Amino acid sequence: MSRRVSPKLLLTSLISLTLLCVWLSLALGPLRLPLGETLRALAHLSGLPVAANDQALLVVGQIRLPRTLMGLMVGAVLALTGVAMQGLFRNPLADPGLIGVSSGAALGAALAIVGAEYFFALPIGLQPYLLSLFAFMGGLIITAMVYRLGCREGQAHVATMLLAGIALTAMAGAAIGLLTYLADDTTLRLLTSWNLGSLNGASYARLWPLLGIGLAVALWLPRRADALNTLLLGESEARHLGIDVERLKGELILCTALGVGAAVAAAGLIGFVGLVVPHLLRLLVGPDHRMLLPSALFGGASLLLLADIIARLLLAPAELPIGIVTAFIGAPFFLFLLLRRSV
Amino acid sequence: MLKAEGLSVHHATGWRIRDINLELRSGEVLGVIGPNGAGKSTLFGALCGDIHPTSGNTFLGAKPLTAWPPAIRALHLAVLPQASTLSFAFTVRQVIRFGRLPHATGIKADTQIVDTVLDLCDLTELSQRSYTTLSGGERQRTHLARILAQLWPATSNKVLLLDEPTSALDPHHQHSVLKVVRQMADQGLAVAVVLHDMNLAARYCDRLLMLKHGQVEGLGSPADVLRPERLKAVFDLDVLIQEHPVHRHPLVIYL
Numbered sequence: 001m002s003r004r005v006s007p008k009l010l011l012t013s014l015i016s017l018t019l020l021c022v023w024l025s026l027a028l029g030p031l032r033l034p035l036g037e038t039l040r041a042l043a044h045l046s047g048l049p050v051a052a053n054d055q056a057l058l059v060v061g062q063i064r065l066p067r068t069l070m071g072l073m074v075g076a077v078l079a080l081t082g083v084a085m086q087g088l089f090r091n092p093l094a095d096p097g098l099i100g101v102s103s104g105a106a107l108g109a110a111l112a113i114v115g116a117e118y119f120f121a122l123p124i125g126l127q128p129y130l131l132s133l134f135a136f137m138g139g140l141i142i143t144a145m146v147y148r149l150g151c152r153e154g155q156a157h158v159a160t161m162l163l164a165g166i167a168l169t170a171m172a173g174a175a176i177g178l179l180t181y182l183a184d185d186t187t188l189r190l191l192t193s194w195n196l197g198s199l200n201g202a203s204y205a206r207l208w209p210l211l212g213i214g215l216a217v218a219l220w221l222p223r224r225a226d227a228l229n230t231l232l233l234g235e236s237e238a239r240h241l242g243i244d245v246e247r248l249k250g251e252l253i254l255c256t257a258l259g260v261g262a263a264v265a266a267a268g269l270i271g272f273v274g275l276v277v278p279h280l281l282r283l284l285v286g287p288d289h290r291m292l293l294p295s296a297l298f299g300g301a302s303l304l305l306l307a308d309i310i311a312r313l314l315l316a317p318a319e320l321p322i323g324i325v326t327a328f329i330g331a332p333f334f335l336f337l338l339l340r341r342s343v
Numbered sequence: 344m345l346k347a348e349g350l351s352v353h354h355a356t357g358w359r360i361r362d363i364n365l366e367l368r369s370g371e372v373l374g375v376i377g378p379n380g381a382g383k384s385t386l387f388g389a390l391c392g393d394i395h396p397t398s399g400n401t402f403l404g405a406k407p408l409t410a411w412p413p414a415i416r417a418l419h420l421a422v423l424p425q426a427s428t429l430s431f432a433f434t435v436r437q438v439i440r441f442g443r444l445p446h447a448t449g450i451k452a453d454t455q456i457v458d459t460v461l462d463l464c465d466l467t468e469l470s471q472r473s474y475t476t477l478s479g480g481e482r483q484r485t486h487l488a489r490i491l492a493q494l495w496p497a498t499s500n501k502v503l504l505l506d507e508p509t510s511a512l513d514p515h516h517q518h519s520v521l522k523v524v525r526q527m528a529d530q531g532l533a534v535a536v537v538l539h540d541m542n543l544a545a546r547y548c549d550r551l552l553m554l555k556h557g558q559v560e561g562l563g564s565p566a567d568v569l570r571p572e573r574l575k576a577v578f579d580l581d582v583l584i585q586e587h588p589v590h591r592h593p594l595v596i597y598l
Binding site: 090091092226229230232233234236237239240241242243244282286287288 | 391392393413414415416417418420421422424427428429430431432433434437438441442444445493
């Protein structure tokens, strides 16, 4: 008999936690705003007739709101696509990076960072967008290659895709290594910090594409919850339950490629969230995707916001890369759950 | 209800099944027997669309199997595979509920059907147990219950394919499960079932199909198919065939 949490209770707690994290993320930072002032500024920004002081308006509106929303979307998308990939591979240890999207995005970003100097004579102001675009395209291209390599006679073979993903990840890694070797000290530092992830560069311009894609993924995947459930029984079993399995696999891969591509393009490589949030929530609510997907959305969002708050505060005014924080928070918690479960 | 016309499957190593013609009728239980590697599972794969036949066709009702939209086909054809791997901790009840996904009968009716099949497969007490903690036989019965829920209620336009549904079951459950299958066939369902135990097959099946090297070695009533000389030729078994003292079906006695 499993000791599971009531799904309603868990979802309510996760939503409350997410709201709390949003609030804290708007208030905390090198400049600490009073919690009430933060709310007033937020209300003013949403068009309510509430007076707020200018400094709070500026900090919340221009800096922390885009950053918070970006963190929210990145966390939600990574956790949701993690669930999708664990369902696709029918393995609770799968990670969104398995189909090559993260390594592809990393390669794209490395090309943009190192190559900008060699090949492109772009003004420095355009470089952040170049980076995002290259990262996004890199993720899509490598994922498309993995998917093509896994297709035989119109069917996508999951095991072949997994191996193709490993091979292409290794190749992308080698190419990144080569670019790292060619890089000078400044670009090297940029490359490293990007590989550890950060919400530091948040802006509305970077937020909108992520928000659009993230919302699409967040609305689409829960519609496929029943189909994902049957996929866990096996592809043939799902087919006999009336699911168009090839289409489902295509949708899952597309959602992951777009979602993770956009998340990585916006915030760099943030490991761990996509693997552990779904796994952890599955221990709490069970494997039913109708509950797991919404829980992962809020769980991923809160974990990332929490990690970002810590990343901002720990060495303030300097910032830690968020990937380090997510791993430091999540890994021990995950181990704790594993150990508790096995006794 | 399910018809195979000249069904052949060729694989790298040769013909898995060759030129199989078969008609599965509503209301009958057809037992498929044959030694390991005879092509029983390949035949089932080709019958349910998992394997594309090299030549030949399968018809479900009047239409070729491939012409059915997946969601509609699932209302008429259910398949129990030889082995299922599910490594996620769904409860028994949740797994069986999946069988109702192709339907839109509402939670109330679905719950009632799930309760019924839970009872039929002797799983009521396990309904809240996690699938991953079940024994092999309990897992097999859970999947069988899921398949029964999918085709519930049994009517004459539905087909059930069972690949070795009793392989992990104790003798009591072998009989109780086949009795349920028999009942559903009596209500109109067309059933094909792979069995290794010839006495079980003789008792519960209307007809038997015997396969050897992917070809039909015999098709007919249990008494016609289960002949000592044929069992010697196909299985290399020395047997005596007698009449079952109570149920009157042929009884295979291994020498």
